[in-house]
Amino acid sequence: YFLFSSYEFHVKPRNPLGEGPSSNVVAFSTESADPRVSEPISMGKDAIWTEIPFNSDTYSECKGKQYVKRTWYKKFVGVQLCNSLRYKIYLSDSLTGKFYNIGDQRGHGEDHCQFVDSFLDGRTGQQDDLPVKDGFFRAVRQEPVKFGKIGGETHINYVRWYECGTSIPGKW
Numbered sequence: 001y002f003l004f005s006s007y008e009f010h011v012k013p014r015n016p017l018g019e020g021p022s023s024n025v026v027a028f029s030t031e032s033a034d035p036r037v038s039e040p041i042s043m044g045k046d047a048i049w050t051e052i053p054f055n056s057d058t059y060s061e062c063k064g065k066q067y068v069k070r071t072w073y074k075k076f077v078g079v080q081l082c083n084s085l086r087y088k089i090y091l092s093d094s095l096t097g098k099f100y101n102i103g104d105q106r107g108h109g110e111d112h113c114q115f116v117d118s119f120l121d122g123r124t125g126q127q128d129d130l131p132v133k134d135g136f137f138r139a140v141r142q143e144p145v146k147f148g149k150i151g152g153e154t155h156i157n158y159v160r161w162y163e164c165g166t167s168i169p170g171k172w
Contacts, residue, residue: 127151
């Protein structure tokens with residue numbers, strides 16, 4: 001699904017007195033993901049959800065279709081629908097890798113609706129009695145996610161479902 005292009009470049013200054021020494025070589029790689037899940041996202045209006053079954057790390061109360069799209073910070077967000085307005089949200093580093101729960105260090109994941117391009121905090125399902133799992137987590141909206149143990153006695157909550165006020169796949 002991915003195409004990579006690698007570039008190396010250096011800078012050599014020049015002025016009327018001549019050329020200066022070259023800078024160190026800087027390497028840069030570009031990444032082109034499957035275009036079905038990597039369309040540009042501008043304020044949530046251009047997001048494209050693609051129906052792709054994925055491997056999630058846990059049981060879900062939601063038994064419906066699974067959709068995936070690329071997020072703005074090089075992760076994939078996956079949802080499994082209970083219905084168009086209630087779903088389980090997961091994150092993954094790759095389209096074909098495992099999709100993990102998202103834990104919240106300061107609340108119950110209400111701000112995780114950001115991952116489905118909702119600017120409002122959402123409603124969340126039960127988080128009690130969920131076992132310890134590996135997963136992504138953060139404390140506040142906009143913060144990058146970390147990876148580690150969530151749930152159980154870790155004091156990092158994850159939930160059974162989300163209602164974010166955003167329908168998936170939505171109408172585009």
